[in-house]
Amino acid sequence: MQQSFLDIFNSILSTVREPLVVLDANLKVVDANPSFYKTFCVTPQETEGTLIYDLGNGQWNIPRLRELLEQALPENSAYNDFEVEHDFETIGPKIMHLNARRIYREANQTQLILLAIEDVTKREYYKRDLEKIVESRTAELVTARQEAEKKTQAAEEALSEIKNLKEQLEQERAYLKAEIKLGHNHENIIGKSDALKYVLYKVEQIAQSDTTVLVLGETGTGKELVARAIHGFSKRKNRALVKVNCAALPSNLIESELFGHEKGAFTGSSSQRLGRFEVADGATLFLDEIGELPLELQSKLLRVIQDGEFERLGSSRTIKVNARIVAATNRNLEEEVRQGRFRNDLWYRLNVFPITMPPLRDRIEDIPLLVEFYIKKIAKRMGKDTSIIPKNVMNTIQNYHWPGNIRELENVLERAVINSSGLKLHLVDDLNKPFAYLSKNLKTLEAVERDYIIRVLDQTDWKVSGKNSAALILGLNRSTLRARMRKLDIQKS
Numbered sequence: 305m306q307q308s309f310l311d312i313f314n315s316i317l318s319t320v321r322e323p324l325v326v327l328d329a330n331l332k333v334v335d336a337n338p339s340f341y342k343t344f345c346v347t348p349q350e351t352e353g354t355l356i357y358d359l360g361n362g363q364w365n366i367p368r369l370r371e372l373l374e375q376a377l378p379e380n381s382a383y384n385d386f387e388v389e390h391d392f393e394t395i396g397p398k399i400m401h402l403n404a405r406r407i408y409r410e411a412n413q414t415q416l417i418l419l420a421i422e423d424v425t426k427r428e429y430y431k432r433d434l435e436k437i438v439e440s441r442t443a444e445l446v447t448a449r450q451e452a453e454k455k456t457q458a459a460e461e462a463l464s465e466i467k468n469l470k471e472q473l474e475q476e477r478a479y480l481k482a483e484i485k486l487g488h489n490h491e492n493i494i495g496k497s498d499a500l501k502y503v504l505y506k507v508e509q510i511a512q513s514d515t516t517v518l519v520l521g522e523t524g525t526g527k528e529l530v531a532r533a534i535h536g537f538s539k540r541k542n543r544a545l546v547k548v549n550c551a552a553l554p555s556n557l558i559e560s561e562l563f564g565h566e567k568g569a570f571t572g573s574s575s576q577r578l579g580r581f582e583v584a585d586g587a588t589l590f591l592d593e594i595g596e597l598p599l600e601l602q603s604k605l606l607r608v609i610q611d612g613e614f615e616r617l618g619s620s621r622t623i624k625v626n627a628r629i630v631a632a633t634n635r636n637l638e639e640e641v642r643q644g645r646f647r648n649d650l651w652y653r654l655n656v657f658p659i660t661m662p663p664l665r666d667r668i669e670d671i672p673l674l675v676e677f678y679i680k681k682i683a684k685r686m687g688k689d690t691s692i693i694p695k696n697v698m699n700t701i702q703n704y705h706w707p708g709n710i711r712e713l714e715n716v717l718e719r720a721v722i723n724s725s726g727l728k729l730h731l732v733d734d735l736n737k738p739f740a741y742l743s744k745n746l747k748t749l750e751a752v753e754r755d756y757i758i759r760v761l762d763q764t765d766w767k768v769s770g771k772n773s774a775a776l777i778l779g780l781n782r783s784t785l786r787a788r789m790r791k792l793d794i795q796k797s
Contacts, residue, residue, distance in 0.1 A: 305376030322727035323421040331356050331373055334416065343423065345394050366390045369402070376795050377404050377417070399428045430542055494677050495670030499662040503530065503713040506659045511537030514607065517655045518594075519632040523753070524711030524779055527632040528592060530661055534630055535588040543587035546627075548580050551593035559601055559617060566618035579616065581608060584627040594654065595635030595646065596787060602647045608651045629654070635750075664706040664713060671702050671713075678714050679729060682721045692727045704735040707756055755791040757785075764795050 323340035325333060341347060346360060356373075357365040368388040376383050382405040391397045401422040405730065408415055433787075465788050493504065510517055511534050519527045528547075535545045553561055564579030580589060591597075608614045613624050631654050639644035664671065675693060683690045706712055716733050724730040760774045767773045769782040778785060 318533060320420070323423070325356070325419045325421070326511065327356060327373075327417040327419060329415045329417075331417070333359070340421070344392070344422075360394060361393070362465040363394065365390050372402055372404060373417070377406065381406050398423060399425045426542060448603065449634075452723045493526065493533060494673050495667055496673065497662075497667045497670045499666055500670060501662060503659060504533070507533045508537060510534065510657050512539060512661075514591060514628050516629045516654060516656045517631070518656070518658045519630065519661060520658055521632075521634060522663045522709055523634045524709035525661040525663055526710050528590070529659050530659060531590045531630045531632060535590075538588065538628065540587050540628060545588050545590055546580050546584035547590045547592060549592045549784065551596035552781060552783045555598045558598065559604070562601070563604065563614050566616055572612045581614060581625050581627055582623065585625040586629065589627045589629055591629065591631040593784070594631040595637060595640060596635035599645065599647070602650045606647065606650045606653060609650075664709045668702055672698060674710065674713060675701060675717065678717045679721065682718050686721060688720050688721060688724070689727060690729055697731055698727055700731065700735050707752070715777060715779050750792065753788075754794060757788065757792065757794060761794070761796075
């Protein structure tokens, strides 16, 4: 039983991403996970068997840590979110949230203390900076209001600005929270092909500037990952990446989503709302599916990119912003310009530094790495032990054309894991069957896309959303698929 306990315990230590340390009843270190050693720049040799306060030549002799371990924890079996702020000599200042729990070995009831450490330094500093801005601006506006005395209009404008700042703070906090959550499940750009290496070279080349970037590539190639990589290497990386999917929203709501609106600007607008451009002020704005942006909004977008200013819906007040633009599309914008569906001047503004994400069929050598990554991820999520990929299965996967690229690959692998009963992966999709849309008679990517969507819709009896739907097979959300159907004039006959 004791060995089982230790096995489980060691498994927990090795898999937890956050720093984790185990103490005995005398507060000496019994064990710690790799993240603890890496984060705090210590070795197992100098850590294990050492009183926690003596770690790092006494750097861990922190009054707040003593308060937790010697006062708070003895009165409770567990204590969560205990904040400790300390300046370490070796690694600098840290703000940590400590979660401590008393546990016992089953065999001899020996007491252990499990101490989990969440590093929230960046998040807290970012929050404090925003709060200082709000406090500073609030103080300025209060002073202005006092000086204005009976100038009611000036006082109302001041209060409105405070409200806007607070709203921006809350929205940025929400975006930051979402980004942090996403960061724990972040899917890196996986691969070793020359085509992918060139993409990463281009990312490193442009990331540090504020130049507008246009990410090109077929549906499902991972254009958003490129946008995230650009933001992650940029000077704006401590701010949240703000995203807008131009194809996922009805045309009548896109303007409000991008630029915000005033109360009463349209039916249903019961309160003022900040747009994504305001939220992205000082950060990066990712405009996904930019080719789907309605023509009537393209001029307003052009103005923001050129001059950094716009007006909310229902307002005449000009707002200045500094947002770095990264746009993405699977469309040939040059062709869209020739067809009159996309502004020529906007295309020139967006196409300053294009990066093309290669299709999966041009990254054959990356497929085994991607398959291994997704199988492991999907199996873990489903609680299955699928881990062996037979050679014939891998050959089939590598020889397939993958019109839906990585998104289609992930969907195929998910279905395969669901239908696999043992360690071996079993494909349920017939990837050897030729596709009609690959006929040489079809010359354009749009024709290929249209034919493929119709084929999937026919297979699902034109079920757009829900279980076993076309949207699920294509790896698209419902609104995006409907937008593509309207764009490609796809109707059930």
